[in-house]
Amino acid sequence: MMEYQSTRNPELHATAAQAVLQGLAPDGGLYTMPSLAQVKLDWQAVLQLDTLSMAREILAALLPSYDKEEMDKLVHAAYAGKFETPDLTPTVPVGEDAVLELFRGPTSAFKDVALSMLPRLMTAAREKCGVEDEILILTATSGDTGKAAMAGFQDVSGTKIIVFYPYGGVSAVQQRQMDSQLGRNVCVCAVRGNFDDAQTGVKEIFAAVERQKLLERKGVRLSSANSINIGRLAPQIIYYWYAWATLCRAGKINPTEPVNFSVPTGNFGDILAGYFAKCMGLPVGKLLCASNANNVLTEFLTTGRYDRRRPFYKTSSPSMDILVSSNLERLLYLASGGDAKMVAEKMQELDGQGWYQIGDTLLKKIQKVFLCGCCDDTMTSETIKTVWERDKYLLDPHTAVAWAVAEQHKAVLCGQTVVLSTASPYKFAPAVLAALGQKVPEDAFAAMAELQTLTGVPVPTPLAELQTLPVLHHDCIEVSEMADYVRRKMEG
Secondary structure, eight states: OOOEEETTEEEEEEOHHHHHHHOSOTTSOOEEOSOSGGGOOOHHHHTTOOHHHHHHHHHHHHOTTSOHHHHHHHHHHHHTTTSSSTTSSOEEEETTEEEEEOOOSTTSBTHHHHHTTHHHHHHHHHHHTTOOSEEEEEEEOSSHHHHHHHHHHTTOTTEEEEEEEETTOSOHHHHHHHHTOOOTTEEEEEEESOHHHHHHHHHHHHHOHHHHHHHHHTTEEEEOOSTTSHHHHGGGGHHHHHHHHHHHHTTSSOTTSOEEEEEEOSSSHHHHHHHHHHHTTOOEEEEEEEEOSOOHHHHHHHHSEEEOOSOOOOOSSGGGOOSOOTTHHHHHHHHTTSOHHHHHHHHHHHHHHSEEEOOHHHHHHHHTTEEEEEOOHHHHHHHHHHHHHHHOOOOOHHHHHHHHHHHHTTTTOOSOEEEEEOBOGGGGHHHHHHHTTOOOOSSHHHHHHHHHHHHOOOOOHHHHTGGGSOOOOOOEEEGGGHHHHHHHHHHO
16 A cells, blocks of 8 residues: 655655644655655546546545545545535636636635545544544635635534634635634634744644644644645645546547646645646646745746745735745655655755755756746736636636736647636625726625626625624734644633
């Protein structure tokens, strides 16, 4: 059975079930398989499958702790009847290209695909590993992960979840989604800082040996619902395969023709899933890493230098307002052939001096697959307006960033390009309404109503109902208080 390894130490092994339960490796590394060559899929066979069957095959191959029969049950429990469409993530034509709609789930964001599945993977892993301790999920969110994770873990036996989000760093709709979340085992707290501050705080709690020991004495184990957890990342691979299959079945491409994917990118998890898909045999041409004004990834993919020491910008695409992209660590590991020593050194440099530089050989290898570009708020608004007026398709700001970057590279791209749409435009209605040249009401829900009246695009039911839901979570703390906050919640 394939084992996972820490990206920083090949001696730290875990089964797939153990990796799902732990989330983060003991040395702070991310669990990754040493090579994806051993999990290649037969694309001809995959092409014949429906969405749920495809999900079963992909996840069973990546997470061999679960056999196909068990995985089939978990997949159906996670997805059947839970999304707006039977195919979960439809690919729709827009102009000359296509949009992969990842917002048809219960929280109207792409995180639903992964976070509908993760609680079930974790519950099964808990049983497989003979763990009786309660699992405490600690998660930082830049907006969408928080709601999707809490919804996924709501009242799941043997688990508690605490979500931290940056105060003032998410949209009003995203905040209401989190603040109104039901569940005896859920807790959400604002942090006075940005997403990187919240994410660093969570990682520090994981890394604190004293804290870990304390939790073990209380019968609690830590895990994560961020894409640092392989159980969260693996399900995201599904929709790359399904988008390709959809295009094949529609006659848009032949099965051997590479497809390009443009991905709005912050923490590098969603686009990394595309890289995993490519390594598993999917005919992927280029992966376009699309950034907003926080363009640390654009610089890295251009120069090989990753430098988080730069101004932090609050943008109209807040889920991408990130300067420390955790999943990039997995790319360095895989692209370097599993050079854990190099990865550990670079992560230490990032923590210590705030930057690192990779060698030209590794950079050129990465650049063979990845293109990059960035887009400021002005260009984001222009893109939303242009695509609506020309194609009558409504983009959210994150999707608009990916669309704009795809346009930047149009002259060099060969074949079909798919733009990943990561959220409903109604989660960011004020920004979208402003982009269309309309006066924006102060209230985000009034903006929703006006946007629907203007465009005729229906508001997803879960978002339409938010306005009437009571606020249940009010906590707001300093970054330095996060560890004590977790302790209080566990003791309470």
